[in-house]
Amino acid sequence: MTTIWYFPLEIVKARYTEQLCKSWIPNSIERSKKSDQQLKVIEGENVSHDIKVGAVLDATGRGHYSLSQCNNFLKEIEKGNVKTGDIIYVQDFWTPGLGAIQYALDLYDIKDIKMYSMLHAQSVDEYDFTYPMREWMRPMELGYDKMHKNGGIFVGSTIHKEQLRKAGFTSKIHVVSLPLGMEEIMKRIKNFPINTENAIVYSSRFDWEKNPEFMLQLAEEFLTKHHDWKFYVTTSGKKIRSNTPGVVDKMYALAKKTNRFIIKENISKDEYYFILCKAKIQLNTSLQDYVSWTLLEASCCGCDIVYPNFRSFPECVPDNRRYKPFMIDSAMDVIEDCIDNPRMHLDIPETSDLGRLVEGYIICNDTKKEVNVWNNKDKKEWKEVLKYG
Numbered sequence: 337m338t339t340i341w342y343f344p345l346e347i348v349k350a351r352y353t354e355q356l357c358k359s360w361i362p363n364s365i366e367r368s369k370k371s372d373q374q375l376k377v378i379e380g381e382n383v384s385h386d387i388k389v390g391a392v393l394d395a396t397g398r399g400h401y402s403l404s405q406c407n408n409f410l411k412e413i414e415k416g417n418v419k420t421g422d423i424i425y426v427q428d429f430w431t432p433g434l435g436a437i438q439y440a441l442d443l444y445d446i447k448d449i450k451m452y453s454m455l456h457a458q459s460v461d462e463y464d465f466t467y468p469m470r471e472w473m474r475p476m477e478l479g480y481d482k483m484h485k486n487g488g489i490f491v492g493s494t495i496h497k498e499q500l501r502k503a504g505f506t507s508k509i510h511v512v513s514l515p516l517g518m519e520e521i522m523k524r525i526k527n528f529p530i531n532t533e534n535a536i537v538y539s540s541r542f543d544w545e546k547n548p549e550f551m552l553q554l555a556e557e558f559l560t561k562h563h564d565w566k567f568y569v570t571t572s573g574k575k576i577r578s579n580t581p582g583v584v585d586k587m588y589a590l591a592k593k594t595n596r597f598i599i600k601e602n603i604s605k606d607e608y609y610f611i612l613c614k615a616k617i618q619l620n621t622s623l624q625d626y627v628s629w630t631l632l633e634a635s636c637c638g639c640d641i642v643y644p645n646f647r648s649f650p651e652c653v654p655d656n657r658r659y660k661p662f663m664i665d666s667a668m669d670v671i672e673d674c675i676d677n678p679r680m681h682l683d684i685p686e687t688s689d690l691g692r693l694v695e696g697y698i699i700c701n702d703t704k705k706e707v708n709v710w711n712n713k714d715k716k717e718w719k720e721v722l723k724y725g
Contacts, residue, residue: 337373338419338422339374339422340699343424346382348397351572356515363517373423378408378412381400403433405433413444419446423700429455429477430466430477434480435480450486452484453480453484455500460496463623478505485506485507488509488698489509490698491512491626492512495648497511511709513652513691514691516632516685521609524606524609528609528610530613531639533615534562534564535565537617538555538569538618539569539570540621540622541571542576542587543579545622550662551621555567555597559597567598572604620642620643620644621644622644623644623646625648632688638680645658645659690718694709
C-alpha cells in the first residue's frame, strides 16, 4: 500500500486555509487515488489561529507548525511507516524542516519518494514579503526544489513558473491556478441573494504590495460620483493590519468621512460570502497576486470584477475588466462599464476547480509532461481525462 502523506497548512481564520486543507485538497486526492493508495494527514501544533506578526501567515506560527509537522513525520519514518515509493504532498513549499525529512530519508535508504508542493510566491517575486530575504532564502529554495525532482511543484500562473525557471528551479512545474473547491462554495451560497446591493467590495490585505493607497483614492473618487453606491472593505482578521505606515488610519478617516465606505472586520467566511453575493463588483488593486483567492471567490459569488492589467491578471481576467495600473481614470472607466454592462465570470473559478482536480490526479498518478490549465489545449485535454463539466 502506497501512502500519500499530506502536510496541510495551519488553520488561520483570516485566510482560506481551513477550506483548502480540510476539504478542497483532500477531496481532490480522494477522487484520484488508486485502490492501493491511502491518504494520511500530517498535522502540526497550531499555536495561534490569527496572524500576530507577518503578512500571509504568522511569523512564528508558520515555523512552529511546520517544524512540529516535520517532527511528526520523522516519527513515522522511525516507526517504519514511510516506505520506498510513497508520496509526499506539502501544501506550502516554504515548510521549514523539510531538510530534516530529506536527511532522514537518505539515511534510512527510503528511495523513490515523490514530493509535491504548492508554491505560492517566494523570493522570486520582487513584490513578495520574502524578497528582502532572498540572500539567505534563495539557496534554501533551490535545495527544496531538488527534493521535488521525482515529483513536482504546483503554481497558479505562467509568469510565476517563468520566474522560478529564471531563478534556477529545475523540477517539473505545473500551472494549475489556485486549487479552489467550487462545489463547496456554491453549496454555501445557494440561498444567498445575488447582486442586490449597489456595492463594490475590496477584500485584499492592506500590505503595501496590495496597493491599498490606490484603492482608497479610487474609493473616495467613486463614492463622490456615485451617491447611491457603497464600498466595503472586509477582513476575517480581528483588525485590518498593514505594513504601510498610516494607511489604516487613512482608511478609518475615509469611513468617518462617509458612511458609505464600510469596514467589516472579524467576519466569518459565510458573512464574507454573503457580502460578496449581495455586491455587484469586486475590486483588486494588487501589485502581487498569482491569480488571487479574492478573484476566485468573488467570481463564484456572482461579482463583476475590476483588476489591474498587471502580472498574472492578463492570463485570467478578461481584457475589458482590466485597468491600466496606478491610473484612477482607467479604473473608473472599467467600473463604469461594469455598472452599465454587468457580467459574471464563472469560467474563472471553473478553471481553478479543474486545476485543483488536475493537482490531485498528478499527485496520485504523476505525469511526464508539465500542465498549464490556462492553456486552452491543456484545459480541454484535462477536462476529458477527468470527465469534468
